[in-house]
Amino acid sequence: MTEAGPELEKLKQKLTDERKRIEEELTTLVEGESSESARESMSELSMYDNHPADVATETFEREKNEALIRNAQSILKRIDMALESMEHGTYGICSECGHRIATDRLEALPYAVTCMTCQERSERKA
Ligand SMILES: [Zn+2]
Numbered sequence: 001m002t003e004a005g006p007e008l009e010k011l012k013q014k015l016t017d018e019r020k021r022i023e024e025e026l027t028t029l030v031e032g033e034s035s036e037s038a039r040e041s042m043s044e045l046s047m048y049d050n051h052p053a054d055v056a057t058e059t060f061e062r063e064k065n066e067a068l069i070r071n072a073q074s075i076l077k078r079i080d081m082a083l084e085s086m087e088h089g090t091y092g093i094c095s096e097c098g099h100r101i102a103t104d105r106l107e108a109l110p111y112a113v114t115c116m117t118c119q120e121r122s123e124r125k126a
Helices: 004-049 052-088 103-108 116-125
Strands: none
Touching: 004 052, 004 103
């Protein structure tokens, strides 16, 4: 565990930076979302002019936006979990099998909570 010290600091910094970036992204998405629904309630008054294809596109755009918001929120949650596990000294331990997660995986995905093997297994299941 001794060599994990400076490494952990680096990853913690990375997580903190990533958290900030995603929070900003989320703010932009949520703002876009509310202006989108404001525009929609306005256009409801002129529903007769609305081409069905346009409505479909708008719905699609909104759903895409909602999916992005959900995704950003779930990453934020994972980042918080990772930061918390650093506090508890359990960072980098797979939540599925309890083995250590490979360092290069953590460097690529600092908020990974499962090892590559468990990740692949859950992806195959889904
Ligand atoms: Zn595992």
